[in-house]
Amino acid sequence: MAGRLDNAWIDELLSRVPIEEVVGEYVTLNRKGRKLWACCPFHNEKTPSFNVDPETGLFYCFGCHKGGNSITFLSEYEHIEKIEAIKLLAERAHMELPERSARPAQSAYENDLKDRIYEANRFAARFYHARIWQSEGASALKYLYERGLNDSDIKRFGLGAAPAHGSELHDALVKEGFSEDVIRKAWLSGENEGRVYDMFRERVMFPIINPRGHVLGFGGRVMGKGEPKYLNTSDTPVFSKRNGLYGLNFSLGKDVPRPNRLILVEGYMDTVMLLKHGISGVIATLGTALTEEQVRLIKRYARELWISYDGDAAGQKAALRALDITDGAGLDVRVIDYPSGMDPDEFLKARGREEWEKLPRHKPAKYRMLRAEDGLELSTQEGMTEYTVRCCRILKTLDNAVELENYLRELSARTGYTRDVLMRQIGQVSVQPQPERRIARPRDIAKPANESENAQKLLIALLAAGLIGPDIVKSEDFDNELYAEICTNLSAGEKPGAFIDSLPEEQTAQALEAISYTPLPETPDAARKLAEELLATVRRQRLNSRISILTERLSTAREDEKEEITQRLNELLMKL
Numbered sequence: 001m002a003g004r005l006d007n008a009w010i011d012e013l014l015s016r017v018p019i020e021e022v023v024g025e026y027v028t029l030n031r032k033g034r035k036l037w038a039c040c041p042f043h044n045e046k047t048p049s050f051n052v053d054p055e056t057g058l059f060y061c062f063g064c065h066k067g068g069n070s071i072t073f074l075s076e077y078e079h080i081e082k083i084e085a086i087k088l089l090a091e092r093a094h095m096e097l098p099e100r101s102a103r104p105a106q107s108a109y110e111n112d113l114k115d116r117i118y119e120a121n122r123f124a125a126r127f128y129h130a131r132i133w134q135s136e137g138a139s140a141l142k143y144l145y146e147r148g149l150n151d152s153d154i155k156r157f158g159l160g161a162a163p164a165h166g167s168e169l170h171d172a173l174v175k176e177g178f179s180e181d182v183i184r185k186a187w188l189s190g191e192n193e194g195r196v197y198d199m200f201r202e203r204v205m206f207p208i209i210n211p212r213g214h215v216l217g218f219g220g221r222v223m224g225k226g227e228p229k230y231l232n233t234s235d236t237p238v239f240s241k242r243n244g245l246y247g248l249n250f251s252l253g254k255d256v257p258r259p260n261r262l263i264l265v266e267g268y269m270d271t272v273m274l275l276k277h278g279i280s281g282v283i284a285t286l287g288t289a290l291t292e293e294q295v296r297l298i299k300r301y302a303r304e305l306w307i308s309y310d311g312d313a314a315g316q317k318a319a320l321r322a323l324d325i326t327d328g329a330g331l332d333v334r335v336i337d338y339p340s341g342m343d344p345d346e347f348l349k350a351r352g353r354e355e356w357e358k359l360p361r362h363k364p365a366k367y368r369m370l371r372a373e374d375g376l377e378l379s380t381q382e383g384m385t386e387y388t389v390r391c392c393r394i395l396k397t398l399d400n401a402v403e404l405e406n407y408l409r410e411l412s413a414r415t416g417y418t419r420d421v422l423m424r425q426i427g428q429v430s431v432q433p434q435p436e437r438r439i440a441r442p443r444d445i446a447k448p449a450n451e452s453e454n455a456q457k458l459l460i461a462l463l464a465a466g467l468i469g470p471d472i473v474k475s476e477d478f479d480n481e482l483y484a485e486i487c488t489n490l491s492a493g494e495k496p497g498a499f500i501d502s503l504p505e506e507q508t509a510q511a512l513e514a515i516s517y518t519p520l521p522e523t524p525d526a527a528r529k530l531a532e533e534l535l536a537t538v539r540r541q542r543l544n545s546r547i548s549i550l551t552e553r554l555s556t557a558r559e560d561e562k563e564e565i566t567q568r569l570n571e572l573l574m575k576l
């Protein structure tokens with residue numbers, strides 16, 4: 001979003017509001033050398049690895065690798081879009097946002113369209129909510145009463161009823177001044193052979209609202225015999241099922257204390273019921289299995305995720321699938337184990353909140369081992385063998401030695417196999433190929449490929465800190481294209497905070513790590529000496545790789561080529 005505004009304007013904005021002031025409003029910063037340090041507000045830690053650099057205009061955390069400029073900080077911390085963060089900063093800086101006409105027409109249209117869709121959705125939510133108290137909402141109201149909700153719950157969660165027939169909502173929206181384009185793009189009505197109809201008919205309506213109070217879309221549960229049982233807003237310019245989560249507004253709204261864990265349930269009704277029972281931080285996916293996009297979103301808000309799916313076979317299967325998606329995402333995941341096929345709502349109604357708190361919350365491996373029993377007859381030798389093999393396969397994926405030891409002891413006691421036999425089995429079983437994770441861990445992205453990459457990274461750090469200048473290092477000195485680009489920007493006198501957003505998004509983590517690298521030499525003299533050593537490393541590595549290419553060629557070269565190659569090799573070796 002920032003890229004769509006004039007770069008010079010953004011630069012001006014960032015330079016008028018020092019980053020240490022912006023971050024300092026949320027986090028207590030302590031100066032240590034050139035940088036200001038704090039415990040990271042984005043992950044739990046006891047020793048500070050989060051720093052703010054007034055020089056570069058950037059913040060960066062060495063623990064969780066979050067970083068960026070003031071705009072990034074505000075949008076991440078406040079969970080707002082970048083354009084909203086820009087507006088906040090502009091207010092502080094007493095700067096006016098550039099005229100909309102100054103932006104490309106397309107994006108102005110998109111922003112207007114999004115705003116209009118939010119408005120249409122808000123209107124629709126009110127429309128549905130009003131209907132639930134009228135005669136046409138009687139069956140929806142009865143359904144909610146039967147589930148145990150009262151009038152104030154229905155108001156609190158903004159639930160509604162979609163009329164059974166026709167295009168009432170559409171007509172009301174048109175009367176209110178919304179265009180057909182907006183109504184259609186909001187997925188509120190459709191058209192078939194010239195006849196307009198509302199998308200949601202005869203359904204209990206659950207508005208999906210983001211933490212900032214925007215109505216993104218709806219989920220509707222059918223009242224009559226219609227299909228499908230659950231219908232959700234399809235993808236629109238403001239909503240995507242893969243990304244969306246129901247219930248975030250109840251847990252992360254403006255005046256709600258932020259929970260440190262979120263609870264993932266199967267649907268709208270479960271969300272509402274758990275919240276009603278006073279349990280906070282409850283969210284649901286929108287008619288889909290948990291996606292990687294949603295896991296990323298969850299991670300933005302909490303460190304811990306409790307999966308609270310139904311205790312029946314379908315729920316257990318879904319929980320296992322969810323575990324596969326959350327593996328390696330850096331979340332502390334637990335699965336709540338409901339007894340004898342109960343669902344969360346049933347359990348709470350039957351036994352109450354206190355008992356709910358006492359339910360076992362299993363770690364992923366433990367839960368998988370429990371499920372490994374499913375479909376097996378453990379009283380038979382065959383069943384016990386298969387169970388043991390399955391468990392060993394699960395344990396093989398553990399990288400925590402203490403945890404592994406605990407499970408081994410348990411498994412040994414359970415199966416009668418000695419620890420030794422189990423260990424050998426773990427060594428032998430082949431791990432089933434895991435689906436490839438697309439959640440790239442910043443650590444992996446930022447990992448330097450080799451010594452030369454590392455040297456280039458440090459050179460960038462020295463340059464960004466102003467310890468060396470463009471007289472010492474030039475963009476040609478970098479093999480890494482990203483570093484070369486950063487070098488060009490820095491040499492042109494640009495601040496990292498200003499150009500970081502213009503780098504390709506998948507590379508910002510790597511750029512931030514390089515720019516924020518610490519510790520650095522204190523004096524320019526020491527920095528210059530280090531830079532020279534680093535440049536030598538980069539050059540040596542370049543020579544080495546050319547030498548190895550030539551050596552390779554030499555082994556397959558024709559006789560008449562050999563002499564020339566040998567000569568060039570000797571020249572290169574001399575330079576080493």
Ligand SMILES: [Zn+2]
Nearest residue numbers: 040043061064
């Ligand atoms: Zn952090």
